Amino acid sequence: MSSWFERMSEGLSRSRQRFVESMNVLLDRGPYLDQSFWDGLEETLILGDIGAETALEIVDHLQDQAARKALPDAYAVLSLLADQIAERFTPGGEEILEGEEGSVVLFVGINGTGKTTTVGKIAKEATDGGRHVLLGSADTFRAAAIEQLEVWADRANVEIVTRKRGSDPASVCYETIERGEAVGADLILIDTAGRLHTSADLMRELEKVVSVVRKRSKLPVYTVLVIDATTGQNGLAQAKEFHKALNLDGLILTKLDGTAKGGIALAVSSELELPIIKIGVGEAIEDLDDFDAHDFSEALIGDFSEQV
Amino acid sequence: MLESLSEKLQDVFDRLRGKGRLTEEDINEAMREIRLALLEADVNFKVVKSFVNRTKERCLEADVLESLTPTQNVIKIVLDELTTLLGQTDSKLVLSSRIPNVIMLVGLQGSGKTTAAAKLAYRLMQENHSPLLVACDVYRPAAADQLQTLGGEIGVRVYRGEGQDPVKIAREGVQDAIDNLRDVVIIDTAGRLHVDEEMMAEAVAIKEAVKPDQILMVVDAMTGQDVVSVVEAFAQEVDFDGVIMAKMDGDARGGGALSIREVTGKPIKFISSGEKPDSLEEFHPDRMAKRILGMGDMVSLIESAVRVQQDEQEAVEAERISRGQITLDDFLTMNRQVRKMGGIARLISALPGGDRALNSGQVDEGVLDSMETIINSMTKQERQKPDILNGSRRARIAAGAGVSVTEVNQLIKKFNETRKTVKQMMAQFGVTGTGKGKRGRRRRPMNLPGMDAMGGLDSLSMSDIQHFQDMMDNNAR
Numbered sequence A: 001m002s003s004w005f006e007r008m009s010e011g012l013s014r015s016r017q018r019f020v021e022s023m024n025v026l027l028d029r030g031p032y033l034d035q036s037f038w039d040g041l042e043e044t045l046i047l048g049d050i051g052a053e054t055a056l057e058i059v060d061h062l063q064d065q066a067a068r069k070a071l072p073d074a075y076a077v078l079s080l081l082a083d084q085i086a087e088r089f090t091p092g093g094e095e096i097l098e099g100e101e102g103s104v105v106l107f108v109g110i111n112g113t114g115k116t117t118t119v120g121k122i123a124k125e126a127t128d129g130g131r132h133v134l135l136g137s138a139d140t141f142r143a144a145a146i147e148q149l150e151v152w153a154d155r156a157n158v159e160i161v162t163r164k165r166g167s168d169p170a171s172v173c174y175e176t177i178e179r180g181e182a183v184g185a186d187l188i189l190i191d192t193a194g195r196l197h198t199s200a201d202l203m204r205e206l207e208k209v210v211s212v213v214r215k216r217s218k219l220p221v222y223t224v225l226v227i228d229a230t231t232g233q234n235g236l237a238q239a240k241e242f243h244k245a246l247n248l249d250g251l252i253l254t255k256l257d258g259t260a261k262g263g264i265a266l267a268v269s270s271e272l273e274l275p276i277i278k279i280g281v282g283e284a285i286e287d288l289d290d291f292d293a294h295d296f297s298e299a300l301i302g303d304f305s306e307q308v
Numbered sequence B: 001m002l003e004s005l006s007e008k009l010q011d012v013f014d015r016l017r018g019k020g021r022l023t024e025e026d027i028n029e030a031m032r033e034i035r036l037a038l039l040e041a042d043v044n045f046k047v048v049k050s051f052v053n054r055t056k057e058r059c060l061e062a063d064v065l066e067s068l069t070p071t072q073n074v075i076k077i078v079l080d081e082l083t084t085l086l087g088q089t090d091s092k093l094v095l096s097s098r099i100p101n102v103i104m105l106v107g108l109q110g111s112g113k114t115t116a117a118a119k120l121a122y123r124l125m126q127e128n129h130s131p132l133l134v135a136c137d138v139y140r141p142a143a144a145d146q147l148q149t150l151g152g153e154i155g156v157r158v159y160r161g162e163g164q165d166p167v168k169i170a171r172e173g174v175q176d177a178i179d180n181l182r183d184v185v186i187i188d189t190a191g192r193l194h195v196d197e198e199m200m201a202e203a204v205a206i207k208e209a210v211k212p213d214q215i216l217m218v219v220d221a222m223t224g225q226d227v228v229s230v231v232e233a234f235a236q237e238v239d240f241d242g243v244i245m246a247k248m249d250g251d252a253r254g255g256g257a258l259s260i261r262e263v264t265g266k267p268i269k270f271i272s273s274g275e276k277p278d279s280l281e282e283f284h285p286d287r288m289a290k291r292i293l294g295m296g297d298m299v300s301l302i303e304s305a306v307r308v309q310q311d312e313q314e315a316v317e318a319e320r321i322s323r324g325q326i327t328l329d330d331f332l333t334m335n336r337q338v339r340k341m342g343g344i345a346r347l348i349s350a351l352p353g354g355d356r357a358l359n360s361g362q363v364d365e366g367v368l369d370s371m372e373t374i375i376n377s378m379t380k381q382e383r384q385k386p387d388i389l390n391g392s393r394r395a396r397i398a399a400g401a402g403v404s405v406t407e408v409n410q411l412i413k414k415f416n417e418t419r420k421t422v423k424q425m426m427a428q429f430g431v432t433g434t435g436k437g438k439r440g441r442r443r444r445p446m447n448l449p450g451m452d453a454m455g456g457l458d459s460l461s462m463s464d465i466q467h468f469q470d471m472m473d474n475n476a477r
């Protein structure tokens, strides 16, 4: 037997609910913001590899704002969310591939993230854009890495400098830069061997390679970390180590053609203040895109927006 | 900043341990932390969710919250559930009797298949097999060259075939093994996305063409949340038998391993760590658990778990005593505890009306020493089942303890009295064990000798106290 008071408040909340629903229909608004909405949002962000702490922080902040700004419905919240995620990315980085004086760019990262493929794709895009591109294969370690880049040079129709497997990567770079000066190249792309950030020896070797290039090159030198979108929370640890050793200038996020959302790139970009300069969306030479923070953010919450 | 999962769990547990009693809110707090820690280790969101729900449910059971050691019980439950997730047994690569045996490797791009293929070949060679590597990645530039080079380095034949048809190359590879007397064929395939229908169909076509004895999926240990969609799709379409976790030489926690087990039920068979051919090791769930939890601190967690077991054992003992089924060992323990608490005199004077008991009875502390000597001269069986103590046994014990048979008889008489009193007392207090299992039992906090600050006496009636005093009188006399 419920009390008179309980019955009254129940009736009130029911009519309030009905009112909200009819308002939504009238104004073509989305569903009401209930706990399951916020839970679902948090789940989506975490499944996108954005990191649990960041996800909680974003949801809390948004919940707060939804109340304060009296956001009418889920759609309003989602568009605000996309803006907020987009804002967290560090912008810039155009000078790396498109600087006026030209540049030397080294591609680094852990094994199998897509460095060699990305070098091939960029070679083609930049050549089409009017650059004089030269490739250098400083992965003298992995079996058939040189042959792999040679195929890409062929596909992009650019010149490549190689030495035989096992030679000193720094001297390959040296030679590439010399060759670049001789032929007047204004974009020199150097592929390096994949390595785990936890291997102190290999990180030191890379540091040495980069410092040789910095000393030798007359063109500005940039280092770019290539991250695989399927990478989980370890991605931040990777990026920090590479940044510490090489003082990175930018990021490239690959394999966004899968179902992984690449949320870890947000943590890396915002925490290390590095711009994302390109994204990889497939294995073909044309599968390279510019990064758009807004598109990325919308894709990150895309599945959820569709359900709501 | 990167605090390991075990450190976080330890923090939570330390905080819990600080409190005597756990509330539902405490458990919720612990579960929140555990959830964050697991997510940080890249365990899949959905897996974490069900893990936390399961664990929480177990932690909220009355006998955990109301037990004497709730915190330790929570730790033990967490460890239990983690181990279950990882799978209990080591899963080895078992070759069938078919010659040649065919092993096929599948996985996403860049996960480490080619390197793993060479390592597997190397390992099989160490085990006196003669493997053949087959290069079926016709897409990535120089993929076959890579395999050929690796094969050359470890001295394993590589079949690379002609043309662009991986199904044909795979089939020819098996024939090449037969022609060249190889007993295991390892097929390296191109990396493919689980959502690429054409490429997934190709993997199935290779599978149908060569009927592999084993299909192993190579998964990058650094993979994040997406690992679940990936392995689910591969399990459904290609149906692999086990997993090789690659790039384990990094510092990724590899929480994905937990997710793979939970979602597909497929075992992790090997871990691959490094670029050298000899770095493929068998998978050990306990080591993986250590890794996911963060190395060092595991020991302390395990110690806690052992402690829980001991506590539980003690609880079982207390239960037995509460049913009045005491043994001479208990008798000995009780006596020792009495002494630890300051001897009979202090114990009795601490009781309500104890002073009166002290005045009326004589308390002989020396009795405790000789009692201990006598009990120590008994066999284990005799201590557990005092009823078997016949004349010849008593004579033997007396000789061993250097006392007279009368003294042994007195001790047994005293023990029998105590046993009777305990039984009566327990019945009086309404403490009756159901005697069934540890779970689902409602236990009143009635653990006799260690009874904390006599708090348990609150609900006793005057006659209870009178009875208790009588019992102490009996013992003291």
Ligand SMILES: Nc1nc2c(ncn2[C@@H]2O[C@H](COP(=O)(O)OP(=O)(O)OP(=O)(O)O)[C@@H](O)[C@H]2O)c(=O)[nH]1
Pocket (backbone or CB within 6 Å): A109, A110, A111, A112, A113, A114, A115, A116, A117, A118, A139, A142, A145, A192, A193, A194, A195, A254, A255, A256, A257, A258, A279, A280, A281, A282, A283, A287, B109, B110, B140, B191, B193
């Ligand atoms: N689906 C997809 N695959 C990609 C992408 N980028 C690279 N790959 C694939 O990922 C695999 C590894 O790419 P590589 O370019 O060899 O990677 P890497 O970083 O040079 O590898 P290592 O030199 O061995 O460290 C190849 O099979 C590529 O085809 C991408 O954007 N999408």
Ligand SMILES: [Mg+2]
Pocket (backbone or CB within 6 Å): A115, A116, A117, A139, A145, A191, A192, A193, A194
């Ligand atoms: Mg490469």
